[in-house]
Amino acid sequence: MKQVWICLAATALFGSQTAIGAEIAPADVKFQDMTIEQSLTGVAGNPEEGAKILASRSLGNCLACHAVTPLAKEQFHGDVGPALDGVADRWSATELRAIVVNAKHVFTKETVMPAFYSLDVGVRVREDLVGKTILTAQQVEDVVAYLQTLKETN
Numbered sequence: 590m591k592q593v594w595i596c597l598a599a600t601a602l603f604g605s606q607t608a609i610g611a612e613i614a615p616a617d618v619k620f621q622d623m624t625i626e627q628s629l630t631g632v633a634g635n636p637e638e639g640a641k642i643l644a645s646r647s648l649g650n651c652l653a654c655h656a657v658t659p660l661a662k663e664q665f666h667g668d669v670g671p672a673l674d675g676v677a678d679r680w681s682a683t684e685l686r687a688i689v690v691n692a693k694h695v696f697t698k699e700t701v702m703p704a705f706y707s708l709d710v711g712v713r714v715r716e717d718l719v720g721k722t723i724l725t726a727q728q729v730e731d732v733v734a735y736l737q738t739l740k741e742t743n
């Protein structure tokens with residue numbers, strides 16, 4: 590019984606900590622058509638961190654579905670989605686943010702691309718992800734910062 594209470598107290602503490610700060614909670618993210626104008630954190634994204642998140646299987650795992658030439662050495666990539674080379678020429682930063690937060694708002698509801706900053710990640714959600722987003726708000730900003738570096742003219 591004692592252990593249960595310690596566990597509950599820890600959950601309450603952790604829960605309140607995540608609410609602190611200027612971060613926009615997943616349910617409060619505002620889409621304007623196909624864009625999210627406002628940074629989720631107010632802190633500029635770090636493209637180097639973003640590249641790591643794209644390649645990480647436990648985080649973005651973007652390479653499972655997308656080819657990205659500068660990251661080709663990192664991991665064998667899939668081709669379920671389009672290559673992300675030159676993606677910054679096709680989409681603005683605010684559109685890229687919307688795609689990463691919840692691709693269903695930009696493509697179709699049936700898209701296989703996961704919603705990375707939404708509590709509504711779909712029916713086949715892994716049990717350990719229930720009630721959590723796949724990426725944190727800052728990780729989304731980092732990924733968007735990296736995507737902005739992917740120009741054809743590079």
Ligand code: HEC
Nearest residue numbers: 649650651653654669670671676688696700701702703732
């Ligand atoms: C399960 C497969 C899958 C994963 C994982 C995935 N995507 Fe996608 N993504 C797609 C598909 C498929 C599309 C094309 C739109 C459609 O058909 O729904 C797409 C489209 C995109 C586009 C628009 C590309 C263009 O050229 O128009 C961007 C940007 C993008 N994804 C970024 C990402 C990022 C960043 C990640 C990781 C954080 C990621 N995707 C993870 C499947 C995936």
